[in-house]
Amino acid sequence: GQNIDQPTEMTATEGAIVQINCTYQTSGFNGLFWYQQHAGEAPTFLSYNVLDGLEEKGRFSSFLSRSKGYSYLLLKELQMKDSASYLCAVKGRGATNKLIFGTGTLLAVQP
Amino acid sequence: DADVTQTPRNRITKTGKRIMLECSQTKGHDRMYWYRQDPGLGLQLIYYSFDVKDINKGEISDGYSVSRQAQAKFSLSLESAIPNQTALYFCATAGGRTDTQYFGPGTRLTVL
Numbered sequence: 001g002q003n004i005d006q007p008t009e010m011t012a013t014e015g016a017i018v019q020i021n022c023t024y025q026t027s028g029f030n031g032l033f034w035y036q037q038h039a040g041e042a043p044t045f046l047s048y049n050v051l052d053g054l055e056e057k058g059r060f061s062s063f064l065s066r067s068k069g070y071s072y073l074l075l076k077e078l079q080m081k082d083s084a085s086y087l088c089a090v091k092g093r094g095a096t097n098k099l100i101f102g103t104g105t106l107l108a109v110q111p
Numbered sequence: 112d113a114d115v116t117q118t119p120r121n122r123i124t125k126t127g128k129r130i131m132l133e134c135s136q137t138k139g140h141d142r143m144y145w146y147r148q149d150p151g152l153g154l155q156l157i158y159y160s161f162d163v164k165d166i167n168k169g170e171i172s173d174g175y176s177v178s179r180q181a182q183a184k185f186s187l188s189l190e191s192a193i194p195n196q197t198a199l200y201f202c203a204t205a206g207g208r209t210d211t212q213y214f215g216p217g218t219r220l221t222v223l
Binding site: 031041042043045050091099 | 152153154156159201209210211212213214216217
């Protein structure tokens with residue numbers, strides 16, 4: 001079967017660092033995406049990993065280990081506006097480009 | 112201007128009514144998708160299309176139909192709406208080297 005697991009909720013403090021984990025079991029692997037979604041709004045693309053290692057983009061970084069079926073999203077220098085859901089999504093192998101989404105991690109940033 | 116637009120943004124309708132949700136994009140992408148999102152369930156794929164006239168079922172296609180008459184437009188229909196179709200509906204397009212999906216602003220549909 002196909003499964004993506006993320007923590008349901010996390011809380012962190014403004015200015016701190018938070019790591020959101022994602023583990024996956026899918027039939028084939030052709031990339032992992034992280035999206036940010038504020039309540040009632042569209043998911044917005046944050047990062048893409050297809051090879052093992054760390055991808056850094058400003059305050060956000062994403063890590064992938066394909067052998068462990070594991071990824072994390074690292075958010076540095078947290079700001080109040082980072083309070084949102086963070087969705088992990090995996091693309092399976094093949095031409096369909098279908099994404100399997102996790103249910104998301106709701107991050108609350110406190111002052 | 113937004114690259115992916117959806118109309119309407121909000122809709123309240125009654126059980127049994129036919130509803131059409133529209134999606135348009137200016138990104139020039141060939142691939143388009145319709146998802147629904149329910150609290151605690153994540154995004155579920157309804158239908159997807161790789162080109163004009165190409166239609167493929169997703170995980171939860173029952174009760175829905177789609178039309179792709181032009182590259183830039185992908186519409187979703189509920190032939191006879193029922194209350195458990197109350198949800199947030201998103202259209203997405205994909206393209207480029209990584210086939211990243213980009214989402215429209217969503218349509219909040221309520222079926223009474």
